[in-house]
Amino acid sequence: MKKNLWVIFLVAVMVLTSACGKQGGVSGETSAEGNVSGGKKVVTVTTSFLYDMVKSLAGDKVDMELIIPAGEDPHLYLAKSADLQKIQKADLLLYHGIHFEGKMQEALESKGYAVSETFDVAKIGTMDEDGHSIQDPHFWFDIDLYKEAVKNAAAKLQELLPEEKEEIGKNLDAYLEKLTELDEENKKMLAEIPEGGRYLITPHDAFNYFSRRYNIPVMAPQGVSTDSEVANKDIENTVNFIVEHKVKAIFAESTTDPARMEKLREACKEKGFEVKVVKGDGKELFSDSLAPQGEFGDTYLDMYRHNVKLIVENLK
Numbered sequence: 306m307k308k309n310l311w312v313i314f315l316v317a318v319m320v321l322t323s324a325c326g327k328q329g330g331v332s333g334e335t336s337a338e339g340n341v342s343g344g345k346k347v348v349t350v351t352t353s354f355l356y357d358m359v360k361s362l363a364g365d366k367v368d369m370e371l372i373i374p375a376g377e378d379p380h381l382y383l384a385k386s387a388d389l390q391k392i393q394k395a396d397l398l399l400y401h402g403i404h405f406e407g408k409m410q411e412a413l414e415s416k417g418y419a420v421s422e423t424f425d426v427a428k429i430g431t432m433d434e435d436g437h438s439i440q441d442p443h444f445w446f447d448i449d450l451y452k453e454a455v456k457n458a459a460a461k462l463q464e465l466l467p468e469e470k471e472e473i474g475k476n477l478d479a480y481l482e483k484l485t486e487l488d489e490e491n492k493k494m495l496a497e498i499p500e501g502g503r504y505l506i507t508p509h510d511a512f513n514y515f516s517r518r519y520n521i522p523v524m525a526p527q528g529v530s531t532d533s534e535v536a537n538k539d540i541e542n543t544v545n546f547i548v549e550h551k552v553k554a555i556f557a558e559s560t561t562d563p564a565r566m567e568k569l570r571e572a573c574k575e576k577g578f579e580v581k582v583v584k585g586d587g588k589e590l591f592s593d594s595l596a597p598q599g600e601f602g603d604t605y606l607d608m609y610r611h612n613v614k615l616i617v618e619n620l621k
């Protein structure tokens with residue numbers, strides 16, 4: 306009798322422990338956050354652009370994690386240990402590619418998908434100051450390339466959530482339409498700048514795609530990555546360009562130090578030319594980041610409108 310009770314007891318303990326063990330395993334796999342939000346899939350993205358993109362396509366269907374906070378410079382951003390966790394727990398990891406997230410390339414390549422992966426290499430090339438052919442990561446200012454990136458992201462999200470395929474497809478179509486409208490709007494707005502005043506001077510070379518799309522020559526004292534050196538020769542070239550073309554205004558960016566543009570202004574003044582630096586009170590151009598969530602410019606569409614409005618107001 307006593308022996309039988311012991312057996313029953315032992316079996317009960319074994320069943321209980323194995324049940325507890327299983328539960329522990331399950332909660333460990335889905336993570337605490339996953340449980341709270343009803344077990345949605347986790348999409349981790351590197352930048353505010355991609356955060357906005359995924360939100361537009363499937364915002365209510367996934368949990369999102371952002372690695373590089375809005376306003377920080379992705380060219381220089383170093384992954385922290387919390388970022389590695391975000392990468393680790395991701396069911397889908399999206400990044401820009403073309404070496405935009407230059408310091409995280411390895412971690413991203415091994416697990417992530419670059420939304421620029423399908424781009425024709427002929428479309429992403431440019432020349433550096435010395436005439437060398439290089440790849441330029443700032444593709445989002447070419448609305449056609451941005452559309453391609455959005456389509457690529459949508460396809461990945463549909464793969465991740467097959468049951469939401471149709472819904473994501475509808476969101477995609479609606480979003481692509483908005484991008485077409487934005488492009489038309491931009492063309493109309495930028496046409497207000499008189500022919501002789503169509504020059505865009507920015508701190509680093511982030512607006513080549515914008516330049517090609519809307520036929521506005523651009524110039525910057527620093528190259529396509531903020532990781533590159535700012536040579537005296539490049540500063541001098543930019544100053545000469547401003548003076549020679551009588552450029553009315555030059556622009557600071559939200560992700561780089563505005564002091565560089567002040568130096569350009571001073572150098573122009575020494576040559577007897579007054580140029581305005583557009584900066585401060587939210588009057589910076591967005592080049593490599595959207596605005597922080599909740600501020601104007603926190604979506605791609607508003608960011609682009611802000612930029613175009615600022616450029617037209619100061620150059621026309």
Ligand SMILES: [Zn+2]
Nearest residue numbers: 511529530593
């Ligand atoms: Zn940049």
